Amino acid sequence: MRRFLSGVLCLLLLSMATLSQAQTPTTPSDDDAALALLEALDVENFRAKGDAITAILQSDDERARDWLQALLDGRLQRTSEGRFVVVLNNTGRDWPVADALTEEPLGEMSRRDLDRIGINNALRNQLRSAIAVVDLYSPNVERRRTSAERLLGEVDETLAEPLEALIAEEEDSQVQRRLAQALAIYQTEAGQMEGVEALRGSLHPRARVALNRAANGDDPVVADAAREALLSIEQNLKLNRGLETLYFGLSLGSVLVLAAIGLAITFGVMGVINMAHGELMMLGAYTTWMMQQLLPGQPGLALILSIPAGFMVAALVGIAIERGVIQFLKGRPLETLLATFGISLILQQLVRTVISPLNRTVVTPEWMSGSLVINDALSLTLNRMYVLGFALVVFAALMLIMRRTRLGLEVRAVTQNRAMARSMGIRATRVDIMTFALGSGVAGLAGVALSQLTNVGPNLGQNYIIDSFMVVVFGGVGNLWGTLVAGLSLGVINQVLEPWAGAVLAKIIVLVFIILFIQKRPRGLFPQKGRAAEG
Amino acid sequence: MTTLQRKTHPRTLSRFATALVTAAVMGASVQAVAQDDDPIKVGILHSLSGTMAISESTLKDTVEMLIEQQNEAGGLLGRQLEAVVVDPASNWPLFAERARELLAQEEVDVIFGNWTSVSRKAVLPVVEELNGLLFYPVQYEGEESSENVFYTGAAPNQQAIPAVEYLINEVGIERFALIGTDYVYPRTTNRILEAFLKDEHGVAEEDIMVNYTPFGHSDWQNIVSEIRRFGEEGKPTAVVSTINGDANVPFYRELANQGIDAADIPVIAFSVGEQELSGIDTGPLVGHLAAWNYFMSVDTDANYDFIDAWIEHTGDEMAVTNDPMEAHYIGFNMWAEAVRKAGTTDVDTVKDAIIGVTVPNLSGGYAAMMPNHHITKPVLIGEVQDNGQFDIVWQTPSTVAGDAWSDFLPGSRDLIADWRAPMRCGNFNVANGSCGGSTAAEEAEAALAE
Numbered sequence: 001m002r003r004f005l006s007g008v009l010c011l012l013l014l015s016m017a018t019l020s021q022a023q024t025p026t027t028p029s030d031d032d033a034a035l036a037l038l039e040a041l042d043v044e045n046f047r048a049k050g051d052a053i054t055a056i057l058q059s060d061d062e063r064a065r066d067w068l069q070a071l072l073d074g075r076l077q078r079t080s081e082g083r084f085v086v087v088l089n090n091t092g093r094d095w096p097v098a099d100a101l102t103e104e105p106l107g108e109m110s111r112r113d114l115d116r117i118g119i120n121n122a123l124r125n126q127l128r129s130a131i132a133v134v135d136l137y138s139p140n141v142e143r144r145r146t147s148a149e150r151l152l153g154e155v156d157e158t159l160a161e162p163l164e165a166l167i168a169e170e171e172d173s174q175v176q177r178r179l180a181q182a183l184a185i186y187q188t189e190a191g192q193m194e195g196v197e198a199l200r201g202s203l204h205p206r207a208r209v210a211l212n213r214a215a216n217g218d219d220p221v222v223a224d225a226a227r228e229a230l231l232s233i234e235q236n237l238k239l240n241r242g243l244e245t246l247y248f249g250l251s252l253g254s255v256l257v258l259a260a261i262g263l264a265i266t267f268g269v270m271g272v273i274n275m276a277h278g279e280l281m282m283l284g285a286y287t288t289w290m291m292q293q294l295l296p297g298q299p300g301l302a303l304i305l306s307i308p309a310g311f312m313v314a315a316l317v318g319i320a321i322e323r324g325v326i327q328f329l330k331g332r333p334l335e336t337l338l339a340t341f342g343i344s345l346i347l348q349q350l351v352r353t354v355i356s357p358l359n360r361t362v363v364t365p366e367w368m369s370g371s372l373v374i375n376d377a378l379s380l381t382l383n384r385m386y387v388l389g390f391a392l393v394v395f396a397a398l399m400l401i402m403r404r405t406r407l408g409l410e411v412r413a414v415t416q417n418r419a420m421a422r423s424m425g426i427r428a429t430r431v432d433i434m435t436f437a438l439g440s441g442v443a444g445l446a447g448v449a450l451s452q453l454t455n456v457g458p459n460l461g462q463n464y465i466i467d468s469f470m471v472v473v474f475g476g477v478g479n480l481w482g483t484l485v486a487g488l489s490l491g492v493i494n495q496v497l498e499p500w501a502g503a504v505l506a507k508i509i510v511l512v513f514i515i516l517f518i519q520k521r522p523r524g525l526f527p528q529k530g531r532a533a534e535g
Numbered sequence: 536m537t538t539l540q541r542k543t544h545p546r547t548l549s550r551f552a553t554a555l556v557t558a559a560v561m562g563a564s565v566q567a568v569a570q571d572d573d574p575i576k577v578g579i580l581h582s583l584s585g586t587m588a589i590s591e592s593t594l595k596d597t598v599e600m601l602i603e604q605q606n607e608a609g610g611l612l613g614r615q616l617e618a619v620v621v622d623p624a625s626n627w628p629l630f631a632e633r634a635r636e637l638l639a640q641e642e643v644d645v646i647f648g649n650w651t652s653v654s655r656k657a658v659l660p661v662v663e664e665l666n667g668l669l670f671y672p673v674q675y676e677g678e679e680s681s682e683n684v685f686y687t688g689a690a691p692n693q694q695a696i697p698a699v700e701y702l703i704n705e706v707g708i709e710r711f712a713l714i715g716t717d718y719v720y721p722r723t724t725n726r727i728l729e730a731f732l733k734d735e736h737g738v739a740e741e742d743i744m745v746n747y748t749p750f751g752h753s754d755w756q757n758i759v760s761e762i763r764r765f766g767e768e769g770k771p772t773a774v775v776s777t778i779n780g781d782a783n784v785p786f787y788r789e790l791a792n793q794g795i796d797a798a799d800i801p802v803i804a805f806s807v808g809e810q811e812l813s814g815i816d817t818g819p820l821v822g823h824l825a826a827w828n829y830f831m832s833v834d835t836d837a838n839y840d841f842i843d844a845w846i847e848h849t850g851d852e853m854a855v856t857n858d859p860m861e862a863h864y865i866g867f868n869m870w871a872e873a874v875r876k877a878g879t880t881d882v883d884t885v886k887d888a889i890i891g892v893t894v895p896n897l898s899g900g901y902a903a904m905m906p907n908h909h910i911t912k913p914v915l916i917g918e919v920q921d922n923g924q925f926d927i928v929w930q931t932p933s934t935v936a937g938d939a940w941s942d943f944l945p946g947s948r949d950l951i952a953d954w955r956a957p958m959r960c961g962n963f964n965v966a967n968g969s970c971g972g973s974t975a976a977e978e979a980e981a982a983l984a985e
Contacts, residue, residue: 074926112839120705120928124822124918128798205767212769248756357584358592359781361815364788371792381756381792454753455781459586463751498757503748504717 034061034101038084041071041117049119050126057130065134067100072127076100077114085114129154141172148178152206155186185210188226191217196225203236203376240377245495251384253491254391258449259464260471261398261483262442268478268528269415269435272326273333275340277468278461279347280440283317284310284447285456286351289360300365303448310444317347318440322433344461351458359457368452387449394445395484401438402480411435415478415528474514476524486525490514574617575610575880577602578637580648580658580669585625586751586780590859591650593810594672595620597860598647600848601867611874619643623654625780630654631661638665644880645670645870647863651779652676652720659684666882670870672862674805674827676723680939680952680961682886685869686909687862687902689828690937691727695775697914698803698826699728701929702773703736706801710742710772712762717747721777724805728775730943742770752782755789763793766800776804783807787820797822803916808857812923820919827858828898828912830925835899855923865902865910868894890955900934907952907961909937 037059040052053071056064066086070076075087077097084100094108119127132147155163163183170176181202187195188210196214199207211233214226263277287310291302321343329336368386371379402408413421414431422428450460475486490510497506521527579598581591602616610616619641623630630649637643638661645668649655652675662669662683674689702708713728715721725745732738744765746758766772778786783804790802803824809831812820831842838856841864846854873889874880893903902910911934917925940950940962949966953959962971 074920116926118926118928122705125798208767209769244760245757248760251756252754352584357588359589359784363816369792371794379794381789383792384756453785455751455784457781458584459751463753495757499761502746503752503754503758 031101033059034063035084037061038067038076038100041076042078046120046123049123053123053126053130057134063101063103065131068127068131068134070100071117071119072124072131074116074119076117078117079109080113080115085109087114136166141175144170144172144175145178148175148182151179151182152204153182153185153209155182157186157190160186181207188214191219191222193222193225196222196229200229201232201236203233203240203378205376207376208233237377240375244378245499246492247380247384249492249495250488251381251388251491252495253488254384254388255446255450255453255464256467256471256491257484257487258387258391258394258446259443260468260475260487261395261480262439262446263468264439264472264475264478264480264483265398265411265442266436266439267472269411270326270432271333272436273337273340274321274439275337275465276321276344276347276461277440277443278463278465279344280314280318280443280461281447281450281464282351282456282458282461283347284314284444285362285451285460286355286360286447287313287444288448288451289362289456292363299363300367303365303368303452306448307445310448311441312444314444314447315437315441318443319433319437321440322436326436327429327432344465348458348461357458359455362451362456364452383452387453390445390449394442395480398442399480407431407434407438470511470514472524473518474524476526476528478528479524479526482524482526574615575612576617576619576641576643578641578643578646578648579618579620580623580630580633580637580646581650582625582654583620583622586782587625587650589781590779590806590810591625593857594647594650594859594863596849597845597863598867600845601864603848604844605867605871611871612878612880627651627653627657631657634658634661634667634669635665638662638667644668644882645885647672647866649673650859651718652723653718655684656719668870668882668885670863670866672859672866674858676720676727677939677941678723678944678947680907680909680954682908682954682959682961683882684908685866685889685904686937686939687866687869688859689912689914690909690939691724691941692938693828693912693914693935694805694826695724695728696731696943697931697935698805698824698916699731699775701826701916702775702801702803705929706773707771708773708801709738709770710744710765710768711738712744712746712765712772712774712800713777714746714748714758714762714774715777716752716779716782717749718779720779721747724777725775727941727943734943748778748782750780750782753785755786756793759786759789759793759795762800763795766795772800774800774802776802777806778804779806783811784815787815787823791819797824797919808859809855809923809925810857812919813853813855817919817921817923821921823919824916824928825919825925826914826916827925828914829858829861829896830915830917830927831856832917832924832927833898833915835897837895837899838897841897861897865894865896869902869904869910886954887956902934905936906955907937907939908954909939911936 037052037056040055041049043049043052053068056067067076070086077085077087079085085097085106086100088096088098088105094110095114096105096108097114098105129150132150135143135147138144160183163179167176167179167183170179180198181204184195184198185207188199189195191214196211199211208230211226211230215223215230217223217226259281262280263274266272266274288303288306291306291309292299295302295305321340325339325343326336329339364383368383371381372385373379402412410421410426410431413424413426414428418428447460450464454460454463471483471487471490474490475482493513494506494510497509501509577598579595581595582588583592583595599618602618605611606615619637621633621636623633634646637646646662647670649658649669649671650673655671655675658669659681663681667683669684670687671684672687674694675686677690699711711732713725715725729743729745732743733740744761746761748758762774783806797820801822801824803826805826807825808827831838842856845856846852869889869892870885872892872894873885876892877884877888879885889904890906891904893901896902896912898913898915900913902912904910913934914931915927916929917927920926939952940947942948949964950962950971951965952961953963954961958970960970963969964971
């Protein structure tokens, strides 16, 4: 790999120097040469294919990069007449193709009439390196950054000199840093002190590998310096790992908070155990899917619109449940539990029959995919960051409603002492309906968030109902702060335990912990106070 | 005292008797005619809802298509085939109930069904008690050979072992992360693979990482982060994934989100095929691997015809085919061939007639039914492409015969299965010459439990 890269890089540097001088138009003899290059690819032996790829790379042909990319994607094919084509879109049974040499579109061809030029994993790596090398000179900064990162660990002595020249010429600081890092890694593995010094504090895993090798090397001075550098890196790494686990815990916790907060409200105000809570979340998730179907090609806009839509849909279903079933079962918690369990089954089957028993695909918009890179050892996935932020916003909004609005005042009054509130003129029934609608709506919002993190299917609710109850029981009923603290702490505990005990055992330990906690404090972390509450 | 008693008037009695006799005669004649028009019932036991629906519901459609095609070709033994579909809803005990319903109530002549090994283990006692026939189309962990089950899916020596050998020989992998769903198939397969890696290839204990998660697990942050760290020690690392069902979707998504590319740490999966990939964004998965005995991208006319028929049957231009569908295609054709050979659908006769039956598969070769109720299959390794298809990068030069009892586990090394007369044993111990019955099975289980 290294010999290949260094050879190629040298040749490329030479050719780039001459190429920048003159751009010659393609002549018929160039086309013949190009055809020969492509024909060299259409052989059985993979090693011969590798040589052919090198030949293409060393040619000055400006179509070379496109060919190599098409070969990598499996889109370089040959017709039965021997013509080389590039497939523009390989989905379905008939594919639009273009001539590989002239780039003119040739309409559609059936895949039965085309023969693909195959590659294997080794060639795939070779192609990626080749494209990376070409991209080092690309005017596109993004391409230069990716290819610079690919160079880490791939540098050898023939590459070192031209690399230094490249670093000096480079304008973009990020690319420069990466190239310098690549050079330092080479120097470290070659046992040179300046490499070790340059790699001090670098969190990139490849740097650590290089320092490890230097620490086991011959020169005691260099080995000592490498060991020192490694120790300081280890400390830094531990810190980053801890931060990462904390982030995982907070993001899991934010999901739990969103799922449980609606339940905390309805349970707190009405004492109703709503087993259909999970299905309300499922409805919110399906609303997101529906929105994306209605607005194809705009997943981001659909997602934002499904926030109010999910709230409304779940709230309306919640009102229907309250008016249709729960109001007749006041003061009978066991019957309410059974009735709402039945409703949850009905809702699940309804979705299965009307839509489909299979999962639905919800697309994550561009701006939510990938991760935020803090440093080489810590990157935070974006979708979970948005969900964390969303959970905090929802929490803040609910606090506002509870503290600053008339409805919130009435809800708090009814929660503390229903009879007294009624005698003050508050219509408790109306408060019940509004509370249930609010709790259900928030469940819908949780569903919208969950659609970005997990599969959207009829069983989505079942996966979260137990967790929601766990959080409510742990945090204390009817108390928003309790739900927030409980949710986040359970999430963090779960994520801290997971690498040590495994996913299944971690869940078991958390459940056992909650059972023991409830023995000591039956009313949870933040119980409600007041005579009526304790009565 | 006159008691109110209904006396049957003599005339009514004779009329009644006449009617009865006529009915009996007509019934008998109808019965005689109906014998030839009586449809052959084919049971379909696949989850149409729940966590496995993503994988299993297409298999039900496949069997229905095969039945339709057979009926258009004139049926079997002059009788039409009728599909009897039940939904066990990814609920393992419900699988046993539904199997009993198919065999005892509906009286089907054959069942095509199951996906997860835990569902098959639940159905096994029912199918053996009621002497039914089950064709099982999915790759599994081996360590089983039942007189009433025909395993048209891959045994570990037809999928897992060649896949790991590909990783070692062709890709140069030295560290292995065995990630699976928590049930019998991944656990047993990983035991076999661990023994294989340590004994055959001298892989050290610390170069193997094992992890299990429940069905439908969606929070992969921690595990993917661990995999990334495991792969950063400097040795080339790969993930061998036995994750089943829809937990795969968030797993691959998390891999993409954390920036793990197939070129850094390739994932080779045994339960991810074209069906699981359809409907998700496969961009981040390009380059990851799967090991099967068939891919939709196989370049043969038989395959293209099958795909065209499938697209017509589902009415969906973007419909995909996968390995378990091919297994059902092979199993159905083998069963039909055995029934023709035997001249009856009687289970005991078909069981004997089917051994040795050879039918063409979709990758240009043939599949033969072996005496241990496994078939011969080629092994293919494919890389995920942008369009949800697999690019075949390696295949065995010829077909591999399925081995029910793994050669790498101490308890099963000495066992073979042979259901032909006179042996008729699913776990014959060649070391001590006895048909295992309890002893060998117990030993094997004891070894597995270690």
